[in-house]
Amino acid sequence: MTTPGKAVRVVIVGGGTAGWMTAAAIARLLPHRASVHLVESEAIGIVGVGEATLPHIRFFNERLGIPEAEFMALTRATFKLGIEFRDWGRIGDSYIHPFGTFGSGKGAIDFHHYWSRLSRAGAPLPPLDDLSYACTLARQGRFAHPQADPGQLAGTFGYAYQFDAQLFAPYLRGLAERAGVVRTDGIVTAVDRDGDTGDIRAITLADGTRIEGDLFVDCSGFRSLLVGGAMEEPFEDWAHWLPADRAVAMPCRTETAVTPYTSAIAMPAGWRWRIPLQHRTGNGYVYASAFVGDAEARDALVAAVEGEPLAEPRLLRFRAGRRRRSWVGNCVAIGLASGFLEPLESTSIYLVQQAITALVELFPDGAPSPPDRDEFNRVIDLEYDRIRDFLILHYHATTRSDSPFWDYVRTMTIPDSLAEKLDLWRRRGRVVKYREGVFLDASWVAVYLGQGIVPEGWDPRADASDPVAVHRGIAALRQEIAADVAARPDHRGFLDRYCPMTDAA
Amino acid sequence: MTEPLRTVLVAGGGITGWYAAAAIKRRAPFLDVTMLATRGAPDALADRIACTLPSIRGFHADLGIGEEDAVLRTGAACRLGTLFSGWADDLPDYAHVYDRYGQRFGATSFHLHWLRARRAGWADAFDSYAPAAALARAGRFVPPTPGTPFADHDYGLTLDLPRQERMVRAFADHVGVRILAGEIADVAIDDRGFVARLTLVGGGSLAADLVVDATGPAARLRGAIDQAVDDWSGWLPCDRLLIHAGAPIEPPVLTPVVAHAAGWRWSSGAQTGIAYAAAHADEAALAALMPDGDRIAIRPGMRRAPWRGNCVAIGDSATQVEPLEWCNLHLALSAIDRLVTMLPDAAMAPVEAADFNRQCVAEAERVRDFVALHYVAARRPEPMWRACAATPPPDSLAHTLTQFAERGRLPFYEEETFSRDEWAAVLIGQGVLPRRVDPLVEAVPADAAAAAMARHKADIAAAVQRTPTHAAWLAAQASRLSR
Known part of the structure; x- marks a missing residue:
């Protein structure tokens, strides 16, 4: 039999979404290997970004045994089929980046090659959204769980949630504490590091309490108290590609339709989010302070909000980029403490989740070993870099010239890795393929086409079919999707039956 | 609209070339595909090694070649994996199955x-x-059968190469590949670094928008552009093979691969072979074990740019690797597949070749x-x-x-x-x-x-x-x- 090692003493600093997700996962998945102590302060608010998520969150919940309907009711969640982008390529444009495919998902050649061919031939085409089951479902404000068979149209999509992060953390806290996590309220005032190794030995709280540990997890948010602060890991700044550095946020009452999608509306110096929950709608304007003043941004947000405001506008400051290493010595940064990418594609919670998955898979037995640490950093770097390119694409692939901000992002130098991807798309409609990574082919296609970059060339095999037949096929597909979607329930009605919100505990 | 690709020329003397020509014509029927069938290259391992990985079956399926034609009528047999003996002295043999x-x-x-x-x-x-x-250890075989423990495996083939090659050739002919027999006398490269023209022995010349080099390690076409090759000999010690074609006997379902003092040997039915490192082997003694064997030199390594200009190297002209784990034809078929899904236009943009090369390099290096x-x-x-x-x-x-x-x-x-x-x-x-x-x-x-x-x-x-x-x-x- 395996000799169970001494339990690793894990100390988590920070109790927001990242902190409690980490605590719950470690306590549930490594019950014999870890004792978890989480320190948070009620005096420090949580940022609670990432109310909108990616489909991956479902696997996290499943692994932790969180029942969907209960979770949705408690966090007042709604379903999310994708993100609507308005005014990005040009003012007046609107497209959805769906968690699903375009076309039937069946042919030997990807659908977009046929699309490009017809489009370049000047043929009249229906809106691209009509040819995606997920987009059509979203546009019609309907929802039903996807069918298991991906050969069915109603099986060609996934979904995520829009939920109240302020309620998710307490929900996870309950789960974590039942699994044995100890919580202390306090503010960290000192970090004690080993003189030889540089590892953290203990933290001290304002009341003098000293907490020792083997592994420290920094979930302190933008402060990055341990990895950025005590360990002094440098920050790699990506502001030249992602110049937005502030956001002003203000929730309002949900008065209009509860859309099963998040909206990202381009603004003169950034973009505005709209995330409908069951009871309220999250709104915020992400902007570059070099291009617009705080007051002007706040006024623009207040003017755009649709329902009765539920709070005063709140200002957030950030910097795009990441710590050079997320895991340094015996300290791992998870969430905003490790880096920040604006929530344009709802990646914040996803990045937290990937870091937790990697940490659990590479969990130390005593002192962390360099191979584990290096592998963790390799995996996390890859995630950050690929998301970064995808976000930059949204800004860069535009014809907008109506403000200095859009002039800047349209003409800025982009990373070589993205320049090559764009070139391949423009010339041949080719999407650089990865087997892993968060955004796969269909996501790139959605944004490329949605922002008006129709390839100049395509797979020559797409030329082989008779254009009349292709047109007929597209018309038939559109009709089939429309008919199937029309039979699905209204999103709001579905929520009211499936997971009506309960009063927060 | 860019200038479309119209003509493709494949040159090669073995099954790799036939597979390339057949697949391109079958899956892109609007192209004019010519196969220049040259004499076989004895050292082209993708053409010569009878054992294959399971990927060959998917490749056949994509072409619409059924198992009846690809396996039964060509005398191929199924293989579930490889049995390694003597690789770690103190340990028993082990099976690598798919x-x-x-x-x-x-x-x-x-x-x-x-x-x-x-x-x-x-x-x-x-x-x-x-x-x-x-x-496999019991000498038994079933294809994947849902509802039984044998549901998730895959299997490769042990080919009867001459018969298999005849089948693919007939298929290429059937789908409309133009077939020419001849030998390459000279390859002309233009000032863009493209293959401009092949001159044939005895006169005549050929040209195409895209040329595919399946001529084996000599890389008659691609090698005329440049000779840059990564050297893997530091990690893959065997630089010689002896291959013997014996009487047809039923190939084992689990191919035995036995280590010896300076390499390894295998037997896959009619085909047997010995791989060794010349610097460490007693060549005379090995030759005595296999007196009728063909002696082949291997220079392990790969081109980092199998595609350059209008020329794509496939098989041994791109990558040379000893046949341990039977990857030679697999790499060739995978590159053919990739080429079909990445067919260029006549401009042959370097960015497209670079994406193809990136994938080829990643695959070959692993x-x-x-x-x-x-x-x-x-x-x-x-x-x-x-x-x-x-x-x-x-x-x-x-x-x-x-x-x-x-x-x-x-x-x-x-x-x-x-x-x-x-x-x-x-x-x-x-x-x-x-x-x-x-x-x-x-x-x-x-x-x-x-x-x-x-x-x-x-x-x-x-x-x-x-x-x-x-x-x-x-x-x-x-x-x-x-x-």
Whole structure:
């Protein structure tokens, strides 16, 4: 039999979404290997970004045994089929980046090659959204769980949630504490590091309490108290590609339709989010302070909000980029403490989740070993870099010239890795393929086409079919999707039956 | 609209060229495809090695060639994997099969549970939990059969190469490939670095928008543009092969590969062979073992740019690697597939070639790593083997070894040919064991894991009894065919 090692003493600093997700996962998945102590302060608010998520969150919940309907009711969640982008390529444009495919998902050649061919031939085409089951479902404000068979149209999509992060953390806290996590309220005032190794030995709280540990997890948010602060890991700044550095946020009452999608509306110096929950709608304007003043941004947000405001506008400051290493010595940064990418594609919670998955898979037995640490950093770097390119694409692939901000992002130098991807798309409609990574082919296609970059060339095999037949096929597909979607329930009605919100505990 | 691709010329003397021409014409019928059939290159391993990986079956399926034509009528046989003997002196032989090893229980990979059991002293051989290994060791065969333990495996083929080549040639002809026989006298490169024209022996010349070089290691077309090749000889020691074609006998369903003092030898039915490192081998003694064998030199390595200008190297003109693990034809077919899905226009933009090359390099380097793993993890006393064990592996393989040695983790790479279970089969089979047990396996109590593993083995053992021998299965298929 395996000799169970001494339990690793894990100390988590920070109790927001990242902190409690980490605590719950470690306590549930490594019950014999870890004792978890989480320190948070009620005096420090949580940022609670990432109310909108990616489909991956479902696997996290499943692994932790969180029942969907209960979770949705408690966090007042709604379903999310994708993100609507308005005014990005040009003012007046609107497209959805769906968690699903375009076309039937069946042919030997990807659908977009046929699309490009017809489009370049000047043929009249229906809106691209009509040819995606997920987009059509979203546009019609309907929802039903996807069918298991991906050969069915109603099986060609996934979904995520829009939920109240302020309620998710307490929900996870309950789960974590039942699994044995100890919580202390306090503010960290000192970090004690080993003189030889540089590892953290203990933290001290304002009341003098000293907490020792083997592994420290920094979930302190933008402060990055341990990895950025005590360990002094440098920050790699990506502001030249992602110049937005502030956001002003203000929730309002949900008065209009509860859309099963998040909206990202381009603004003169950034973009505005709209995330409908069951009871309220999250709104915020992400902007570059070099291009617009705080007051002007706040006024623009207040003017755009649709329902009765539920709070005063709140200002957030950030910097795009990441710590050079997320895991340094015996300290791992998870969430905003490790880096920040604006929530344009709802990646914040996803990045937290990937870091937790990697940490659990590479969990130390005593002192962390360099191979584990290096592998963790390799995996996390890859995630950050690929998301970064995808976000930059949204800004860069535009014809907008109506403000200095859009002039800047349209003409800025982009990373070589993205320049090559764009070139391949423009010339041949080719999407650089990865087997892993968060955004796969269909996501790139959605944004490329949605922002008006129709390839100049395509797979020559797409030329082989008779254009009349292709047109007929597209018309038939559109009709089939429309008919199937029309039979699905209204999103709001579905929520009211499936997971009506309960009063927060 | 850009200028479209119209004409393709494939040059080669073996099955690789025929597969390339047939696949391009079949899947892009609007192209004018010419096959220049040259004399075979004796050292083109993709054309010469009878054993193949399972990928060949998907390739046939994409072309619309059914198993009747691809297997039964060409006298091919099925192979479930390879049996390695003598690679780690103190350990028994091990089977690398194209299957899942063990059953998943809990959220962690089976091999991590096996490693805990091994440490506790009650695990049987790793391959005894792979259904296809039990099947193959018993000389039996069934295709994947849902609802039985033999549901998830795949299988490769042992080809009767001359018959297979005739089949592919007939298929190419049938789908409309223009076929010419001839020998290349000269290759003219224009000032863009494109292959402008092939001059043939005895006069005449050929040109095409896109040329595919399947001429073997000589790389008659691609080599005329440049000769830049990465050298892998530091990691892959065998630089000579003896190949012998004997009387047709039924190929084993589990191909034996036996290590010797300076390399290894195999027998796959009619074809047998010996691979060795010339610097360490007693060549006369080896030649005496196989007096009629063809002697072939291998220069292990790859072009980092198999596609340059309008010329794409496929097979041995792109990558040379010893046939251990049977990747030669696999790499060629994979490149053909990639070329079909990435067909360029007449402009041949470098950015498109670069994307193709990136994928080819990633794939070939991981094949190199997998083959090199057998050497770096081998445990034998002879000088060649000691030298291999002492050579630092390529970075990507070093990363795999470090990660596995720590806790059994198998890192992910793009364009992997072999699954994590297959990596684990070779690592464990050659005695590489992690320093510690992954704590995640503790989510399943040890006794529950033991019971599940024992049950899985018992299910396999019981099911093997109900399967036919490989010979009986082939005979049944043949009689079905003749009805």
